[in-house]
Amino acid sequence: xxxxxxxxxxxxxxxxxxxxxxxxxxxxxxxxxxxxxxxxxxxxxxxxxxxxxxxxxxxxxxxxxxxxxxxxxxxxxxxxxxxxxxxxxxxxxxxxxxxxxxxxxxxxxxxxxxxxxxxxxxxxxxxxxxxxxxxxxxxxxxxxxxxxxxxxxxxxxxxxxxxxxxxxxxxxxxxxxxxxxxxxxxxxxxxxxxxxxxxxxxxxxxxxxxxxxxxxxxxxxxxxxxxxxxxxxxxxxxxxxxxxxxxxxxxxxxxxxxxxxxxxxxxxxxxxxxxxxxxxxxxxxxxxxxxxxxxxxxxxxxxxxxxxxxxxxxxxxxxxxxxxxxxxxxxxxxxxxxxxxxxxxxxxxxxxxxxxxxxxxx
Amino acid sequence: xxxxxxxxxxxxxxxxxxxxxxxxxxxxxxxxxxxxxxxxxxxxxxxxxxxxxxxxxxxxxxxxxxxxxxxxxxxxxxxxxxxxxxxxxxxxxxxxxxxxxxxxxxxxxxxxxxxxxxxxxxxxxxxxxxxxxxxxxxxxxxxxxxxxxxxxxxxxxxxxxxxxxxxxxxxxxxxxxxxxxxxxxxxxxxxxxxxxxxxxxxxxxxxxxxxxxxxxxxxxxxxxxxxxxxxxxxxxxxxxxxxxxxxxxxxxxxxxxxxxxxxxxxxxxxxxxxxxxxxxxxxxxxxx
Numbered sequence: 001x002x003x004x005x006x007x008x009x010x011x012x013x014x015x016x017x018x019x020x021x022x023x024x025x026x027x028x029x030x031x032x033x034x035x036x037x038x039x040x041x042x043x044x045x046x047x048x049x050x051x052x053x054x055x056x057x058x059x060x061x062x063x064x065x066x067x068x069x070x071x072x073x074x075x076x077x078x079x080x081x082x083x084x085x086x087x088x089x090x091x092x093x094x095x096x097x098x099x100x101x102x103x104x105x106x107x108x109x110x111x112x113x114x115x116x117x118x119x120x121x122x123x124x125x126x127x128x129x130x131x132x133x134x135x136x137x138x139x140x141x142x143x144x145x146x147x148x149x150x151x152x153x154x155x156x157x158x159x160x161x162x163x164x165x166x167x168x169x170x171x172x173x174x175x176x177x178x179x180x181x182x183x184x185x186x187x188x189x190x191x192x193x194x195x196x197x198x199x200x201x202x203x204x205x206x207x208x209x210x211x212x213x214x215x216x217x218x219x220x221x222x223x224x225x226x227x228x229x230x231x232x233x234x235x236x237x238x239x240x241x242x243x244x245x246x247x248x249x250x251x252x253x254x255x256x257x258x259x260x261x262x263x264x265x266x267x268x269x270x271x272x273x274x275x276x277x278x279x280x281x282x283x284x285x286x287x288x289x290x291x292x293x294x295x296x297x298x299x300x301x302x303x304x305x306x307x308x309x310x311x312x313x314x315x316x317x318x319x320x321x322x323x324x325x326x327x328x329x330x331x332x333x334x335x336x337x338x339x340x341x342x343x344x345x346x347x348x349x350x351x352x353x354x355x356x357x358x359x360x361x362x
Numbered sequence: 363x364x365x366x367x368x369x370x371x372x373x374x375x376x377x378x379x380x381x382x383x384x385x386x387x388x389x390x391x392x393x394x395x396x397x398x399x400x401x402x403x404x405x406x407x408x409x410x411x412x413x414x415x416x417x418x419x420x421x422x423x424x425x426x427x428x429x430x431x432x433x434x435x436x437x438x439x440x441x442x443x444x445x446x447x448x449x450x451x452x453x454x455x456x457x458x459x460x461x462x463x464x465x466x467x468x469x470x471x472x473x474x475x476x477x478x479x480x481x482x483x484x485x486x487x488x489x490x491x492x493x494x495x496x497x498x499x500x501x502x503x504x505x506x507x508x509x510x511x512x513x514x515x516x517x518x519x520x521x522x523x524x525x526x527x528x529x530x531x532x533x534x535x536x537x538x539x540x541x542x543x544x545x546x547x548x549x550x551x552x553x554x555x556x557x558x559x560x561x562x563x564x565x566x567x568x569x570x571x572x573x574x575x576x577x578x579x580x581x582x583x584x585x586x587x588x589x590x591x592x593x594x595x596x597x598x599x600x601x602x603x604x605x606x607x608x609x610x611x612x613x614x615x616x617x618x619x620x621x622x623x624x625x626x627x628x629x630x631x632x633x634x635x636x637x638x639x640x641x642x643x644x645x646x647x648x649x650x
Contacts, residue, residue, distance in 0.1 A: 058546050079552045091547040093561045104561075108552035152551060 002069040002160040004032040004055065004193065009064035011050055017062070024050045025061070026217040032161070032195065037187045039208030040197045043240070047217040048197045052163050055195070056085045068160050084153035085163045089170055090145035094138040098129060101137050102151045109156075123151045126186060143175045150183070154190055161193040168203065180206055201241050213237050229284075230345070235352050238282050244312060244323045247288065248349070249281045258348055261318030263297055266343045269357045273350070280349040285312065287342035288324035290331060296338035297322075301331045315339060395622035413623035423624065425599070426607040427631075430583065433603060436518050437525075437582040442575060444522070445529025446567070449537055450559075452530070463534075466527040478591025481520045506593060510600035517589045517601055524588065525578060532574040536567035572643045576636055583632055604628055 009028040017023055025047045032038055040048045053059040055066060057078035065074050073081050084105075093101050102120045111119075124130045127147050132140065137148060146167060153162045164183070168176045184207055187194050196207050204211050205225040213220045213228065213236070221233040232238035238246030251260045254276050258265050265281055290313075299317035311330040315322050315337065322339060331337050348356035396413055398406040417423050452462050472480070487493040487505045496504035506513040540562065548558045586605035589595070595602035595610070602610070608628065612621035 053546075056546075056550060058549070078546075078550045083550065085547070085550050087543040087547060089541065089543060091541075091543050094565045095561060104553070105551040108554070108557065149547070152547075 002193070003034045004161055005067040005070070006030045006051075006055070007065045007067065009051075009054065009061050009066070011047075011054060011059065011061045011063075023062075024217055025054070028064070028219060030212065030219060030222070032193055034193055035191050036193055037184070037207060037209045038193075038195045039204035039211045040195060040214060041199070041201060041204040041211055041240070042214035043199055046214045048199075048214055049165055050217075051214070052085070052165055052195065052197050055161065056083050056163055057081045058085075082156070082159055083161050083163065084156065084159045085165065086146075086149050086153045086167045088166045090142060090149045092137040092140070092145050092148050094136075096137055097133065098124075098135050098137050098140070098148055099133040101148050102133075102155050105152055105156055119155050119157065123155050126154075126189060127151050127182070143171045143179065146171060147179070147182075150186075154186060154192070157190075159192055161195060164194065164196045166198055167196075168198075168200075176203075183207060201243075205241070213240065215240075231347070231354070231358075232282065233354050235280060235282055235349050238284070242284060242286075244285055246282050246284050247322050249283075249318075249320050249322065251279055251281045251348075253277060253279045253348070253350075260297065261320075265297070265341060265346060267346050267348050267356045268344050269359050271348055272355045272357060279355065280352075281341075282347045282349050282354075283341050283345060285323035285325040287345035288322060289340045289342070290324070290326065291338035291340040294338060296340040299337055299339050301333055301335045301337060304330050304333060306330075392622045392625050395618045396626055397619075399619050409619055413619045414627065417620055417624045417627060422607070423627075426602055426604045429600075429602065430604040433518070433521075433585070434579060434582045437521055438575065438578060440518070440522055441526045441529050441578055442571070445526050445574065446533045446571070448526070448530045449533035450563070452534055454538055463531070466530050468527075469524050470527050472524070474587035475591050477520065477524050478588040481516065481588075482592050485516055506597075508597060510597055513593045513597060513601050517592060520588060520592060521582065521585070525581065528577065529571075529574045532570040533567055536570040537563060540566045568643070572640065575643065576639055579639060580632060580636060583635070 006028050009025055009030075010023055011025040012023045014022050020026060028051065040051065042048050050059065054061050057073070057076055057080075061074065065072055067073065068081065078085075093104060096104070099120055102123055103116045106116045106119060120133075121130075124133055127150065129144065129147055129151070132144065137145065140148065150164075150167065153159075153164075168179060171179060180203060183194075183196070187207075196204065198204050205228075209224065210222060211225055211228055212222050213234075215234075215236045221228060221237050223231075223233075228237055228241050232241070232246060235246070235248045238248065249260055251258045251265065253259075253271060256271050258267055258271070258279065258281055260281055267281075297317045299315035299322060301313060301315050302321075303314040305312045305314075311326050313324045313326055313330055315324065317339060324339065344358070347354060397409055397411070399409045400406045448466075453459055469477075484490045485493045485504070485506055487497050493504060496502050503509070504512050506516045544562050544566075545558065548562055553561070584605060585603065586609070589601055589603060590606055590609075593601045595606040605628075608621060608624055611617050611624065
């Protein structure tokens with residue numbers, strides 16, 4: 001159990017990095033609190049796995065430090081860091097039984113067989129694999145193999161952190177849901193710090209208390225799932241989280257007000273910084289509605305998809321595509337409508353970053 | 363009613379003919395010889411299972427079989443662990459990989475009788491590089507035409523030199539196919555190098571090692587050309603392996619009946635041992 005601090009971390013896979021583009025991790029300063037459930041979310045190739053391997057010690061960063069409880073572990077090998085990691089594809093020791101697989105990390109550290117037995121039985125009970133303890137691990141189904149991999153990660157009581165690197169990739173969809181809730185339950189029971197790497201927003205948002213969103217080797221935003229949804233700090237987060245993602249509409253800023261296609265759009269509050277010019281308006285489809293009083297942005301409906309609980313309307317306003325999520329009645333294809341943006345949820349982004357402050361407006 | 367389609371014969375017949383001409387028919391002529399006696403002039407007399415009985419009771423056969431088993435066991439004991447060790451030591455990526463692979467493959471590309479001739483010259487006591495070095499530089503008496511131990515050491519070393527590469531290449535193929543995550547997981551689990559070998563590398567190499575053991579067993583049990591060119595079965599009969607003895611009986615003494623019976627016994631032993639190896643090595647695969 002420990003607090004994990006990453007300080008000024010940079011990593012490049014090339015021996016002589018010259019530009020920023022050579023870095024897989026650009027500059028990471030991050031603290032993971034003891035006992036937290038974190039998700040590391042980002043598209044493939046954003047540096048999530050690199051970061052994970054640096055924390056576990058499989059990779060040594062080009063620059064910066066990793067501190068466990070203020071102790072520098074940057075140069076320590078994985079076995080000395082007392083961490084656990086579950087990989088994308090299940091890693092099991094084929095020739096051993098399930099019991100021996102779970103006992104392996106403890107036996108390697110010379111624990112007494114009594115303690116080994118007690119821990120293995122406890123983990124087997126949590127994972128509900130007691131009935132397969134004597135089975136040869138090679139004969140398990142993929143989801144059970146992954147369960148055993150997770151079990152090996154959780155079997156040591158004193159680990160500083162348990163890391164999961166996209167652990168549900170090979171699992172069937174109907175079992176994914178089960179294993180995900182199992183993980184959440186395990187976190188509540190073992191209270192270890194857990195870091196869950198994924199590119200799947202559903203996995204991240206259901207598992208984690210805090211989600212770290214990464215893009216191109218940088219941390220873009222850290223926050224609770226609700227914060228990420230409601231106030232994305234960057235248009236990337238807006239795009240990446242939510243389905244469909246946030247509407248990002250080009251606009252002009254003149255004298256502290258935003259104009260979309262010449263029409264003034266009311267923002268949530270004041271615009272940070274001075275200076276006019278091009279910027280972007282960000283609004284979630286959930287907060288776009290069809291105006292009933294004739295005011296709002298004129299648009300033409302291009303597509304209506306009924307996805308069950310609600311309808312996703314795709315409209316075009318000033319040559320820009322705008323999504324709206326509507327409950328109940330929806331317009332038809334080709335209708336001319338007025339779109340209403342909920343003011344408290346309409347934000348301004350400059351160069352991709354959030355540039356409006358909440359609490360203003362009428 | 364179900365219609366029978368006879369066209370399948372058209373596709374199967376070429377294979378049947380091929381197998382018939384390259385295996386069944388030659389083998390049946392051997393079976394034919396093995397139950398008959400001839401004094402030449404193409405006159406044959408029925409002999410029954412007499413030749414088989416004679417061979418199985420013959421001390422000469424027992425001695426040759428013993429030498430053959432000793433040779434094969436030595437080959438497997440040396441080449442399999444050595445091959446695995448070399449494969450483990452080989453680089454897994456980078457500039458030296460192709461270099462190592464080509465160097466390893468070279469001995470296997472040399473024709474068998476050339477290997478025998480090479481080692482024959484190599485070990486000549488007065489002009490061979492090894493022979494001269496042993497006798498004149500180190501002062502150790504080494505002449506495989508005189509000393510059975512020297513002859514045995516030489517044929518075993520020659521086979522190790524010629525065929526360990528096969529085990530190396532197969533084991534190497536097994537090793538490089540292990541995903542990196544296994545090594546990373548083992549590192550995090552605190553596994554020792556021995557545990558990594560025992561629980562990851564060895565199990566993952568098992569399939570290719572089964573093939574390696576089978577191939578090395580069959581080839582070393584049936585070996586003829588190299589020891590024949592190197593020692594001719596001598597000094598005396600000390601390196602007369604089964605195949606060399608068989609050729610002596612069949613072509614030297616022209617005893618077609620006993621030679622045919624011995625061929626069939628030889629074949630049956632090879633077949634049975636291969637089956638036994640395979641069964642033993644794959645026995646645990648389906649156990650739960």
